[in-house]
Amino acid sequence: MNEIEWFFPERIEEVIEILKKDKVVPHSGGTGILRSDFRRIKGLIDLSLLSLDYLQSNNGIVEIGAMNTYYRVVQKLSQIAPNNVLIKSLSDSASTPLRNRITIGGSVAYFPIWSDLMGPLIALEAGLSLIGEYKGDYPVLEYVRNRELRNKTLITGIRFKPDNWDSYYYRATRTETDYARFNITILLKKSNNRIENVRIVMIGNKERFKRFTALEEYLKGKNIDRVKIQEIGKNLEVSFAGKKMGSPEYVKHLAGVELERGLSRVLAIS
Ligand SMILES: Cc1cc2nc3c(=O)[nH]c(=O)nc-3n(C[C@H](O)[C@H](O)[C@H](O)COP(=O)(O)OP(=O)(O)OC[C@H]3O[C@@H](n4cnc5c(N)ncnc54)[C@H](O)[C@@H]3O)c2cc1C
CATH class of the missing domain: 3.30.390.50 (CO dehydrogenase flavoprotein, C-terminal domain)
Incomplete structure (x- = not known):
């Protein structure tokens, strides 16, 4: 296995520069990366020092930072939108240790066929905030359908209208x-x-x-x-x-x- 270089950026501007490097990819919870072909990875960008663990509601829109774990989403969302379907879907996902590790950003990018995140996000018609090669707001469906949007691009957060479903x-x-x-x-x-x-x-x-x-x-x-x-x-x-x-x-x-x-x-x- 080749040696992997780790990066620990503290600001979003630094990440944008690091993402330009060849075969350097984001690392969030690491639970999906574990299954990767490491011959294709030269470097990992640890996202834990960036302030991407916010969860807030502004003008009827819920915004969730990409580094929130499943556990944190359940905990924080329960306080502002207690009937939201994400609380039901993520509470029973995987196991307790995994829910403390798996993140929102990593799970959208990885989208496993057993995902407990993506059904609710597609139904809520959520949007993603991206930086890097692709930047701006994109519907989650567009991200799912167009793999090119993953290229040298970081998901910084998701947003949706909780409404009263x-x-x-x-x-x-x-x-x-x-x-x-x-x-x-x-x-x-x-x-x-x-x-x-x-x-x-x-x-x-x-x-x-x-x-x-x-x-x-x-x-x-x-x-x-x-x-x-x-x-x-x-x-x-x-x-x-x-x-x-x-x-x-x-x-x-x-x-x-x-x-x-x-x-x-x-x-x-x-
Ligand atoms: C045993 C086991 C059982 C599981 N069961 C379930 C389950 O029942 N339900 C469920 O929903 N999930 C489950 N998972 C989690 C799921 O399979 C993935 O491992 C997880 O969604 C990946 O999230 P992560 O934060 O760990 O991402 P990582 O492993 O850090 O990254 C995954 C991929 O996304 C990229 N990436 C990471 N962060 C970002 C970002 N912010 N922007 C762009 N790209 C990024 C990485 O480069 C990598 O390619 C399980 C995992 C394991 C190991």
Whole structure:
């Protein structure tokens, strides 16, 4: 293994210069980097001395610094937006020691297929702040779809409007600390008996993630008692690969059942 040089910048301006170096990449929690091919890495930029651990709410927008760990997000967000779906998704993610280590910035950049962060961020239509080769504000979806945006670029934070969504989060796992086979995020706004708005995202399928926009359109504006929940699972347009937790067909069936359960829960249909 080649020798790796560490950098410990204290100011963002320093990071911008270091990012220009060949094969030098950011290091946040380090839990994803551990799996990297170290022949491709010459240097690591430790981000812990930068002040990227803020979490604040300004004019109805929540801003979370990239170096917040999952644990810190749960802790701080509970004080300003206690019903936010990120609290549900990150509280049960991985294990306690890992939640103390895994960061927001590293997890957006890494986006594993078992991510408990990305479903909520896609559903919340979050934005990212970037510096380096690419700078400025980018929708999280654009970052996910365009790998070029990772090149010599640092995520400094994320932001989203928490609004007042009812929410539901489900992780399909065999044990408490297992990687999720898939997970489901549902955000819902209803008034009286009518669905005003809904967003549904699944992580872990063949395409890595899926936002069910056709289903969202079907549900929007509908009276809750006219929603045919038991039709939704079997018509779900999603596919899975691999054999974890059963065949792809079985996992698709399971995902349909869990989506129906989640919708019943947020719509309060018994
Ligand atoms: C055993 C185990 C179980 C896990 N289970 C889960 C789980 O159930 N759910 C879940 O959501 N996660 C889980 N994780 C975490 C997940 O797999 C990744 O390891 C994690 O998301 C990476 O975050 P990090 O902060 O450690 O990033 P790092 O390892 O520091 O970095 C990951 C990648 O992102 C780049 N990077 C880091 N910071 C930034 C930044 N600010 N801007 C741009 N690029 C950056 C790095 O260069 C690297 O390429 C698990 C991890 C382990 C080891």
